[in-house]
Structures are given as C-alpha cells and as structure tokens.
Amino acid sequence: MHFDLKHTDSGSKARAGEIHTDHGVIETPIFMPVGTAGTVKGVHQHELKSEINADIILGNTYHLFLRPGLEVLEEAGGLHKFMNWDLPILTDSGGYQVYSLSGSRKIQEEGVKFQSHINGSYHFFTPERAIDIQRTIGADIIMAFDECTPYPCEYNYAKRSMHMTHRWLKRCFEQMERTTPKYGYEQVLFPIVQGSVYKDLRKESAETIASHNAFGNAIGGLSVGEPAEELYEMTDLVCAVLPTDKPRYLMGVGTPENLLECIAMGIDMFDCVMPSRNARHGMLFTSEGIINIKNLKWEKDFSPLDPNGTSAVDHLYSKAYLRHLIKSNENLGIQIATIHNLAFYLDLVKQARKHILADTFVSWKNQMIPKLNHRL
Amino acid sequence: MHFDLKHTDSGSKARAGEIHTDHGVIETPIFMPVGTAGTVKGVHQHELKSEINADIILGNTYHLFLRPGLEVLEEAGGLHKFMNWDLPILTDSGGYQVYSLSGSRKIQEEGVKFQSHINGSYHFFTPERAIDIQRTIGADIIMAFDECTPYPCEYNYAKRSMHMTHRWLKRCFEQMERTTPKYGYEQVLFPIVQGSVYKDLRKESAETIASHNAFGNAIGGLSVGEPAEELYEMTDLVCAVLPTDKPRYLMGVGTPENLLECIAMGIDMFDCVMPSRNARHGMLFTSEGIINIKNLKWEKDFSPLDPNGTSAVDHLYSKAYLRHLIKSNENLGIQIATIHNLAFYLDLVKQARKHILADTFVSWKNQMIPKLNHRL
Numbered sequence: 107m108h109f110d111l112k113h114t115d116s117g118s119k120a121r122a123g124e125i126h127t128d129h130g131v132i133e134t135p136i137f138m139p140v141g142t143a144g145t146v147k148g149v150h151q152h153e154l155k156s157e158i159n160a161d162i163i164l165g166n167t168y169h170l171f172l173r174p175g176l177e178v179l180e181e182a183g184g185l186h187k188f189m190n191w192d193l194p195i196l197t198d199s200g201g202y203q204v205y206s207l208s209g210s211r212k213i214q215e216e217g218v219k220f221q222s223h224i225n226g227s228y229h230f231f232t233p234e235r236a237i238d239i240q241r242t243i244g245a246d247i248i249m250a251f252d253e254c255t256p257y258p259c260e261y262n263y264a265k266r267s268m269h270m271t272h273r274w275l276k277r278c279f280e281q282m283e284r285t286t287p288k289y290g291y292e293q294v295l296f297p298i299v300q301g302s303v304y305k306d307l308r309k310e311s312a313e314t315i316a317s318h319n320a321f322g323n324a325i326g327g328l329s330v331g332e333p334a335e336e337l338y339e340m341t342d343l344v345c346a347v348l349p350t351d352k353p354r355y356l357m358g359v360g361t362p363e364n365l366l367e368c369i370a371m372g373i374d375m376f377d378c379v380m381p382s383r384n385a386r387h388g389m390l391f392t393s394e395g396i397i398n399i400k401n402l403k404w405e406k407d408f409s410p411l412d413p414n415g416t417s418a419v420d421h422l423y424s425k426a427y428l429r430h431l432i433k434s435n436e437n438l439g440i441q442i443a444t445i446h447n448l449a450f451y452l453d454l455v456k457q458a459r460k461h462i463l464a465d466t467f468v469s470w471k472n473q474m475i476p477k478l479n480h481r482l
Numbered sequence: 483m484h485f486d487l488k489h490t491d492s493g494s495k496a497r498a499g500e501i502h503t504d505h506g507v508i509e510t511p512i513f514m515p516v517g518t519a520g521t522v523k524g525v526h527q528h529e530l531k532s533e534i535n536a537d538i539i540l541g542n543t544y545h546l547f548l549r550p551g552l553e554v555l556e557e558a559g560g561l562h563k564f565m566n567w568d569l570p571i572l573t574d575s576g577g578y579q580v581y582s583l584s585g586s587r588k589i590q591e592e593g594v595k596f597q598s599h600i601n602g603s604y605h606f607f608t609p610e611r612a613i614d615i616q617r618t619i620g621a622d623i624i625m626a627f628d629e630c631t632p633y634p635c636e637y638n639y640a641k642r643s644m645h646m647t648h649r650w651l652k653r654c655f656e657q658m659e660r661t662t663p664k665y666g667y668e669q670v671l672f673p674i675v676q677g678s679v680y681k682d683l684r685k686e687s688a689e690t691i692a693s694h695n696a697f698g699n700a701i702g703g704l705s706v707g708e709p710a711e712e713l714y715e716m717t718d719l720v721c722a723v724l725p726t727d728k729p730r731y732l733m734g735v736g737t738p739e740n741l742l743e744c745i746a747m748g749i750d751m752f753d754c755v756m757p758s759r760n761a762r763h764g765m766l767f768t769s770e771g772i773i774n775i776k777n778l779k780w781e782k783d784f785s786p787l788d789p790n791g792t793s794a795v796d797h798l799y800s801k802a803y804l805r806h807l808i809k810s811n812e813n814l815g816i817q818i819a820t821i822h823n824l825a826f827y828l829d830l831v832k833q834a835r836k837h838i839l840a841d842t843f844v845s846w847k848n849q850m851i852p853k854l855n856h857r858l
C-alpha cells in the first residue's frame with residue numbers, strides 16, 4: 107500500500123491524493139459511508155458502487171465482533187468476502203463504541219471490560235485484542251485502540267487518558283509486528299491523536315503519533331459535542347504537526363460544511379453517520395440546501411428529489427413521493443433518502459478534489475457553504 | 483383492454499393467457515406483488531422490473547386513501563405517476579382492509595363506516611365511493627366493493643352478506659357507467675364471488691357475478707383461515723361457473739403449492755402478502771425448499787442464497803450473510819429476502835405458464851410440490 111500526494115491547493119492546505127490498497131485506489135479527499143454491522147443500512151453493495159460512488163466503506167469492530175462474530179468472519183475469509191464488497195474497508199478499533207456504553211464498561215491500563223448491548227455477555231478488549239480482531243475482520247486500514255474522551259473533559263483526565271492512549275498505541279504496533287494479515291492482502295494501522303480540546307495536549311499527542319511514522323494518521327475525540335470553532339482549531343493545530351506525505355483521517359466528522367472546512371486544513375479522509383442517520387429521519391442534504399422532507403410544503407411537490415443529484419433516485423422519485431414514504435414509515439423511503447444523502451456526500455468530496463486539482467478550491471468552498479447550510 | 487386466452491393445458495384446466503392493458507401486457511398465470519401504500523415494502527420500482535420481473539403490482543385503496551390521500555394522488559396524475567411505475571396496477575376496493583379493523587367499523591346496506599388506524603378519523607365507504615376513489619388512484623384493474631366474510635362464518639350470515647355484496651356490485655357497475663377514467667387510460671372493474679365455504683352460496687354467487695359479463699372475475703373470501711381442502715373445493719366449483727374467456731383472479735392466495743393447485747383449476751391471477759411478509763421474518767421460498775434463515779444451520783453456510791435463483795441477490799449474497807442481517811434487524815436483510823421471495827413467486831408462475839403452453843403442466847406440478855413444501 108502507498109499514498110501519493112498529487113497536489114496541494116495554492117490557496118489553502120487542501121490536498122488531492124491517492125491511497126493505493128490491495129482492494130483498489132481511494133481518491134482523496136474521501137468520505138467513507140458507515141457500514142456498522144457489515145452493511146450500510148438499507149443500501150445494496152452494488153448501489154454503493156453504482157449510485158453512491160463509494161471508494162471505501164467503514165465497519166465497526168465492536169458490532170462485528172458481537173455479530174456475526176469472529177468465527178463466522180474468519181470462515182468466510184474476512185469481511186470483504188462475507189459481505190461481497192471488493193473495494194477497500196476501514197475498521198475502527200471498537201474503542202469508541204465501547205465507551206458509548208457508559209454504564210457497562212470499565213477502563214483500566216490493561217484494557218476495557220464491557221457488556222454486550224445485545225445479550226449482556228462480558229468481554230475484554232485490549233490493544234492486542236483489538237489488533238487480533240481487526241486481523242480477523244480483515245479491513246485494509248485498521249485503527250489503533252484508543253480512549254475517545256467525552257466533551258467536556260476535565261484537563262487532567264484528558265491528559266492521563268491521552269498518555270494511556272499513547273502507551274496503548276505502542277502495544278498496538280507491537281501486536282501488528284507479531285501478527286500477519288490472514289487473507290493475503292496488506293493491512294495498515296492508523297494511530298489516533300487525542301487530547302480533547304486542549305492545545306498543548308493535542309500538540310503533544312500529534313507529535314507522539316507522528317513519531318511512529320505510520321502509513322496514515324487519524325484525529326479522534328472530536329465531533330463529540332464541542333463547538334465547531336474548537337473542532338476547527340484542534341484540526342488545524344494537529345494538521346500542522348502531522349506529516350504532509352501521509353493521509354490524515356478526521357474521525358466521525360461531520361456536516362457538509364465541516365467537511366469542506368477541514369479539507370481546507372489538510373484532512374484527507376472522513377466518516378460520519380450523519381448522512382445515513384439523518385436520511386432515516388427524512389433530512390436530506392441537496393444541491394439547493396437542506397430539506398426536511400416531512401414538512402407539509404413538500405406534500406404536493408412532484409419535482410425530482412434533487413434535480414442536480416448524481417444518483418438515479420434523485421431523478422426517479424419526487425419529493426412528494428419520498429415524503430409519503432417517510433411519513434408512512436416505509437423502508438423504501440429510508441433506502442431512497444440514504445442513497446441520496448450518501449451520494450451527495452461523495453459527490454461533494456469529488457467536487458472538492460476537482461477544485462483542489464484546479465487550484466479553485468477556496469472560492470468554490472466559499473460559494474458552496476451558504477448553499478449547504480440553507481434550509482429549504 | 484382485452485384478454486387473449488392462448489392455451490388450455492391438455493391435462494388440467496390450467497390456462498395461459500395475456501391481459502392487454504394501456505400500461506402493457508400481463509402474461510397469465512400471474513402473481514401480483516402487494517404494494518400496499520404505493521410501495522412494495524423495501525423494493526425499488528426498478529428492482530420490481532429487473533430483479534422480480536413483476537408484470538403488475540397491487541395497491542390497497544384503504545391505505546392510499548388515508549395516506550397520501552386523494553388530493554395528492556390526483557395532483558400527481560394518479561398512482562402510476564406518483565410512484566413512477568409505468569406497468570399495470572390493480573387496486574382492491576378497500577373493503578378487505580376495513581373489515582380487518584374489526585373493532586372500529588360498522589357495516590350497513592348503504593356502506594361501511596370506519597376509523598382510520600393512523601389517527602382515528604371517521605370515514606364512510608360506499609360502493610359508489612369505492613369506485614370514485616379507485617378512479618382517482620387510477621389503477622388499470624379496479625375491484626368491486628364487497629364484504630369479505632371471515633372464517634368460520636355462519637351460513638345465514640354468509641348468505642345475507644353475499645346478497646348485499648351482489649346489490650353493492652350493481653351499484654359499483656352503475657357508478658362505473660356514470661364516471662370516466664381521469665388520466666386518459668382505460669380502467670376495468672372486476673366483480674367478486676363470495677359465499678364463504680358453502681357450495682350452494684358459492685354457485686349462486688358465481689352465477690350472479692358471471693351474469694355481469696365483466697372484463698374479468700375475482701374470487702374473494704378465501705385464504706381467510708379455512709383448510710386448504712375448502713379453498714380448493716370452492717375455487718374449483720367457482721371456476722366451473724365463471725366464463726372461460728375472462729381472466730379469473732383468486733384474491734389473497736397463497737403458498738407456492740396453493741398457486742400451482744389453483745392454476746390447475748383455471749385461476750389466472752393471484753396476490754398475497756406471504757412472500758414479502760415472510761421475507762421480513764427470514765422465511766425464504768427457494769428452489770430446494772423452505773429456509774428459515776434464522777436457524778443456526780445457516781450460520782456458516784457461505785453458499786449463494788439460492789443457486790438456481792433468478793434474481794441477482796440470489797448470487798450476490800450468501801445464506802450466512804443474509805442470516806446475519808436478519809438476526810441483526812438490518813433493513814438490507816429484509817430487502818434481499820423480499821426480492822428473493824417475490825422473484826421466486828414470479829419465476830414459479832412463469833415456469834407454470836411455460837409448462838401449460840407445452841402441455842406438461844400436471845407432471846411438472848406434481849414433481850414441484852414436494853420440493854416446494856420441503857423444509858431445509
């Protein structure tokens with residue numbers, strides 16, 4: 107695997123690159139649809155390719171570990187084969203989901219004990235175990251086991267937690283060294299910068315992470331409730347420390363505006379449940395602005411879902427029809443809205459890339475953002 | 483619109499025909515997927531065509547009347563345009579759904595008063611109103627407003643109800659005469675034979691219905707809980723009375739075995755929620771037998787969903803993957819299972835047609851039925 111930095115925008119720190127994996131090339135900047143349990147909810151794999159133009163999807167280690175479980179995934183030959191998806195996959199380490207189970211987990215130096223949300227069974231994740239599990243799932247890009255601090259987070263807790271994350275990272279790299287890929291293709295580990303919203307901690311963490319000289323680097327612990335200003339300040343600060351010749355992945359971000367602002371700071375990779383989760387509630391990101399399809403104003407609007415949309419659903423179905431489906435709790439409504447929103451996100455980053463390569467990124471971004479935030 | 487009877491099987495009363503509508507030709511025998519609220523649950527319209535090979539789908543007047551409502555449907559230019567489906571549609575009259583609301587409806591000679599299951603609002607359906615509503619929905623084939631008696635049903639109730647259904651039928655035909663299609667294409671009315679499981683009533687009803695010389699004729703009030711023997715006995719008896727040169731529609735039937743047995747008696751059209759509803763619970767009808775995909779035996783079965791299946795999902799996804807999705811309550815599991823089951827039903831009737839045309843229907847049916855009923 108290798109990363110080619112193709113171009114850096116003349117007016118910002120935005121970059122266009124290519125991540126070469128054994129499952130194909132990912133053109134950056136990229137957005138990764140979230141496929142929690144081996145499925146992007148409501149979307150067929152062939153639709154991810156033909157309608158959404160996804161280059162890579164994300165799987166959640168915690169969910170896949172519990173269901174279908176490692177035995178099934180290993181016998182299937184890994185997640186790619188299990189779900190019949192032959193393009194790249196990234197998995198998180200399981201950490202983030204485990205911490206969301208606030209009541210039912212306990213964090214110690216050795217690792218994290220937690221209870222399954224499905225059947226209450228007890229499990230123990232360590233940095234080593236997180237690597238082993240991700241070897242079995244078989245994603246192309248795997249993530250270090252970290253603690254994602256909540257927001258707000260007291261300074262001393264954030265500092266102690268960050269240092270533990272750094273010690274865990276060492277154990278992750280050691281476990282990577284001790285093990286090999288199970289299915290004949292390469293896997294790379296991304297370490298994760300933590301440090302909450304404290305500049306000195308973020309800087310220290312970014313320097314520690316950079317020192318590992320990993321294939322790529324991630325920024326975690328943001329988009330957890332902090333104001334956008336802090337998200338941007340931390341991202342900018344960390345990007346200034348992380349090496350320019352490696353891909354940078356900002357975890358769990360964000361709105362279309364967040365994507366464009368963070369691309370301008372040098373972020374190459376994003377994932378977020380927002381486009382798919384909001385779709386399920388009838389909130390659409392479109393070329394003209396944000397639509398709440400449940401509003402009465404769409405009841406008799408028989409115009410196409412998004413006349414400038416890149417996916418077939420944008421032209422096959424009307425706003426009035428989608429409104430009817432969503433109001434009636436029909437799965438097809440969720441399917442249409444999800445395809446639309448994910449296609450919109452992927453089109454946005456592809457447009458961003460085009461403008462980076464043409465050195466027109468900043469003027470394009472500044473013209474896009476008011477449209478993206480406009481509520482129709 | 484016209485019906486061409488192409489061939490009657492030499493070894494049974496099974497028939498192959500063609501129903502010509504302004505939205506295309508329906509090759510019979512046919513199965514009609516149920517699209518209750520303007521959507522076959524979880525299935526895109528283009529999948530109905532390319533994966534399932536549906537020639538016609540069914541809409542439910544009761545549901546469409548309540549949501550999206552007649553104003554929206556009329557402004558859209560009818561259901562075809564609203565949902566972007568350009569092949570034929572059949573609508574029921576709303577009667578059946580209204581009776582299922584046992585507690586909240588009242589049947590009188592004039593019509594039926596009922597309460598919406600959505601918001602409790604009161605509505606009144608009469609034979610005339612059922613025609614008007616179906617004119618607005620705009621299906622190619624519309625159904626008479628009848629009372630569908632439950633099972634078991636006391637003889638005197640069944641007789642009185644049947645006579646009221648016959649009087650209502652006259653009012654339906656009169657309303658058809660008084661009104662015209664709204665969207666420039668033809669609509670035909672199918673009357674419905676009732677009479678519960680009483681031979682004399684069924685014979686009388688079939689004779690009354692036949693005397694109207696309608697485009698096609700339907701058999702209602704079956705598949706409501708009676709034993710298969712009674713379903714078959716009534717169907718056979720009624721088919722002997724109904725004219726041979728008109729399509730015969732057996733409403734709400736049934737299992738794959740039911741379809742083949744009733745095709746042998748001269749039925750041309752079927753609809754049933756079974757393939758789609760059972761799919762949502764993980765029950766698959768396959769070329770080798772019935773699968774409950776939730777069973778542990780499929781956990782590590784990575785073979786294709788149905789190696790002989792006609793739809794792409796049969797070959798794209800494994801049994802183990804579908805099991806994981808259904809067990810995890812993932813919408814994609816429902817989508818895959820629904821496409822599979824509906825494609826299986828459509829393939830079954832298309833195979834039946836081929837064997838009718840080749841005069842090999844009976845031997846094929848007898849060889850198929852044990853396979854269809856086999857539990858894997």
